[in-house]
Amino acid sequence: MSAAVYVSNADSAEISVLRLDPDGRVRPVQTVPLPGTVMPLAVGRDARYLYASLRSDPYSVVCLEIDSGSGELAVQSIVPLPDNMAYLRFDRTGRYLLGASYTGSVISFNAVGADGLVDPAPIEVLATPPHAHSIITDPSGRFLFVAALGGDAILQFHFDPSTGRTRPNRPAFVATEPGAGPRHLAFHPDGRFVFVSNELDGTVGSFEFNCNTGHLIAVDTYSVLCAGDTDPWTSELRCTPDGRHLYVSERRSSTLAGFAVDPGTGGLSPLGHTPTETCPRGFAIDPSGRYLLAAGQQSNALAVHAIDPATGALDLLARHPVGRNPNWVEIIQLR
Numbered sequence: 001m002s003a004a005v006y007v008s009n010a011d012s013a014e015i016s017v018l019r020l021d022p023d024g025r026v027r028p029v030q031t032v033p034l035p036g037t038v039m040p041l042a043v044g045r046d047a048r049y050l051y052a053s054l055r056s057d058p059y060s061v062v063c064l065e066i067d068s069g070s071g072e073l074a075v076q077s078i079v080p081l082p083d084n085m086a087y088l089r090f091d092r093t094g095r096y097l098l099g100a101s102y103t104g105s106v107i108s109f110n111a112v113g114a115d116g117l118v119d120p121a122p123i124e125v126l127a128t129p130p131h132a133h134s135i136i137t138d139p140s141g142r143f144l145f146v147a148a149l150g151g152d153a154i155l156q157f158h159f160d161p162s163t164g165r166t167r168p169n170r171p172a173f174v175a176t177e178p179g180a181g182p183r184h185l186a187f188h189p190d191g192r193f194v195f196v197s198n199e200l201d202g203t204v205g206s207f208e209f210n211c212n213t214g215h216l217i218a219v220d221t222y223s224v225l226c227a228g229d230t231d232p233w234t235s236e237l238r239c240t241p242d243g244r245h246l247y248v249s250e251r252r253s254s255t256l257a258g259f260a261v262d263p264g265t266g267g268l269s270p271l272g273h274t275p276t277e278t279c280p281r282g283f284a285i286d287p288s289g290r291y292l293l294a295a296g297q298q299s300n301a302l303a304v305h306a307i308d309p310a311t312g313a314l315d316l317l318a319r320h321p322v323g324r325n326p327n328w329v330e331i332i333q334l335r
Contacts (some may be wrong), residue, residue: 003286004071008038008233009323015323024317032073045094047332049116053085055296068335079118082108082125087134092141092189096164100132109164121163134184139191141216147182174216189243202232203249206266222268224248224257235281241289250282258312274314277303284329297325
């Protein structure tokens with residue numbers, strides 16, 4: 001089956017909609033203009049709606065209805081957000097929109113109705129250590145984690161899916177290496193491990209997740225840098241749906257670092273580096289696990305890489321122009 005690809009383009013204030021066919025071919029479908037600097041995207045409950053954070057004043061979230069057959073988008077609402085959100089994600093029920101503000105050092109929680117509309121009055125807005133950069137819940141939806149880049153910490157919370165409220169876990173955070181700059185978090189598909197991309201020291205960290213207590217236990221850290229690189233600027237990370245491989249984007253070298261994941265320990269074995277679009281801030285892996293699509297902030301293009309399921313190697317299939325300053329990619333299966 002085909003998939004719909006969504007790319008947010010900050011400087012041209014638009015979302016590019018493309019169709020990814022099973023053979024890896026990509027075709028443009030639609031360009032959706034929005035009234036601001038569009039950056040992080042999040043897919044809502046049952047993939048019926050797409051949500052886009054506008055990071056220019058007034059800070060807000062756009063709800064767009066997804067046509068399940070074509071993947072085309074239609075704007076439904078624009079609702080204020082409490083701050084300039086660098087990251088959006090839903091809890092496991094799809095009833096709460098979670099936001100993390102890098103510039104404001106806060107996280108927020110807004111209820112979302114069955115009609116997809118976001119309640120403009122946040123349930124909670126909580127201060128964090130400097131530069132909150134991502135927020136996710138665990139597979140059960142009972143625990144929540146926040147990467148605070150400027151605090152070199154991953155915050156640990158209990159999360160109540162019946163109210164959308166949190167309380168700090170004990171301990172309230174796990175420290176990363178000083179100066180690491182934890183940015184984005186991702187759960188392994190089986191829920192046993194959590195990975196974090198560390199923007200400032202060019203590493204990826206692996207953690208074991210205790211599903212009973214909600215605690216993260218450090219496994220190890222691994223370099224994502226090419227030989228000789230000394231100026232890291234690491235960004236996105238994603239696992240393949242089968243959990244066998246993990247990829248991390250490095251903007252300064254314009255490469256994707258690949259790793260094989262040990263299913264028993266969560267340890268990572270490096271697979272090498274693949275050149276991709278210039279300054280790959282965001283990328284995504286399609287639901288089939290066959291393709292990785294990376295957006296280049298400085299090339300204004302999207303690269304389509306085929307993933308070898310056995311080795312994890314990436315093969316460049318094609319490049320496609322998108323808008324200016326593409327920075328986030330989401331992919332959903334079409335019905």
